[in-house]
Amino acid sequence: MEANPDRQRPERADLTRRIVDLVDDDTILVSGIGNATFDLRALAGDRPLNFYMLGSMGQAISIGFGLAIAQPDRSVVVMEGEGSVLLNLSALATIGMVAPPNLTLVIWDNEQWQITGGQALSTATTCDLSAVARGCGIENGATPTTVAEFEQAVRFAVDAPGPHTIVTKIAPTPGMTPQRDDPVSIKLNFMHALGIQPD
Amino acid sequence: MVSTSQRTWQESIVDALKANDIHLVCHVSDSVLAPIVRNLESDPEFNVVTLTREEEGVGTLTGAYLGGVRGALLLQSSGFGNILNALGSLAIPYQIPFPILLSARGGFLEHNVVQVAWGKAVPETVESLGMQYFSMAREDEVPFVARQGIHHAFVSRRPTVIGIETQLSGGKRGS
Numbered sequence: 001m002e003a004n005p006d007r008q009r010p011e012r013a014d015l016t017r018r019i020v021d022l023v024d025d026d027t028i029l030v031s032g033i034g035n036a037t038f039d040l041r042a043l044a045g046d047r048p049l050n051f052y053m054l055g056s057m058g059q060a061i062s063i064g065f066g067l068a069i070a071q072p073d074r075s076v077v078v079m080e081g082e083g084s085v086l087l088n089l090s091a092l093a094t095i096g097m098v099a100p101p102n103l104t105l106v107i108w109d110n111e112q113w114q115i116t117g118g119q120a121l122s123t124a125t126t127c128d129l130s131a132v133a134r135g136c137g138i139e140n141g142a143t144p145t146t147v148a149e150f151e152q153a154v155r156f157a158v159d160a161p162g163p164h165t166i167v168t169k170i171a172p173t174p175g176m177t178p179q180r181d182d183p184v185s186i187k188l189n190f191m192h193a194l195g196i197q198p199d
Numbered sequence: 200m201v202s203t204s205q206r207t208w209q210e211s212i213v214d215a216l217k218a219n220d221i222h223l224v225c226h227v228s229d230s231v232l233a234p235i236v237r238n239l240e241s242d243p244e245f246n247v248v249t250l251t252r253e254e255e256g257v258g259t260l261t262g263a264y265l266g267g268v269r270g271a272l273l274l275q276s277s278g279f280g281n282i283l284n285a286l287g288s289l290a291i292p293y294q295i296p297f298p299i300l301l302s303a304r305g306g307f308l309e310h311n312v313v314q315v316a317w318g319k320a321v322p323e324t325v326e327s328l329g330m331q332y333f334s335m336a337r338e339d340e341v342p343f344v345a346r347q348g349i350h351h352a353f354v355s356r357r358p359t360v361i362g363i364e365t366q367l368s369g370g371k372r373g374s
Contacts, residue, residue: 090255
């Protein structure tokens, strides 16, 4: 079955740009495989504290979790698609249990596997990811439906102790420019920006 | 090689983690690993995270390493099957080092036929990914192999598996 979500919803690229504008330079941004990474890279590729995941579908929220543990004085914001979160739902249970206060999960929900042809996902009909996260113990959950509500949710999440989820229904707009940076360069640039010497 | 220490092999593994500056340990349930995990949980040098599923550990340890904290993943053979894509498309291509301490199943002392096929395939799968599998089958080799096997992950800039064989651990008890 193909998904047919509302095209009037906010667009991922617009909301991604607003995250970049709202957070300070010390905030770590992590983007998941596919469109989340394509949009962040296209809009803010020169931002040093961006980490782009290229494969390992589902792992972006766990990468953000590890970063939140290792960098407790920084805010960590993960941008990830709903299909990827559904693939790694167990991580929500772990994050809820450990509850790193500096972690925010922004979940883009266009109700489909967009990049593989728009196959409908359970969030189009039955699955409420915000309720799942709350059920896992991540009690701060926003479900903004407008750009203004989204900006308000991001401001709250980076200021107030978390963890937080922001589950946002978005329009099925394709991702921006696909990128295939060298993964070792992504790692080295990111660690350099944090002032950490890799092995 | 003969150990000069009176430490148990489980304590030697903890020593090896400390010697390699490991501070975050992610694990999924295993009866062989349980005493090691209890030891780590009572030690303020370690932050111990109980995962829900093993694959999360690859992402979590990647994030921790990027943020300047070295970690280790403790799991059973079967759990190693749950992390393969994350190894192949995250930890290996991004050159993220961490040791995987693996409680082996399926060989000597095994009592459950369903553990056999994957247990045999684990070392071959590790090798096929271009990673090292270091085996610990005797107590006297644990201090050296654990310490150097963990160190090898950081030298080779990729995950490295240190196998706790059933000859050493006594295997999983029960029916």
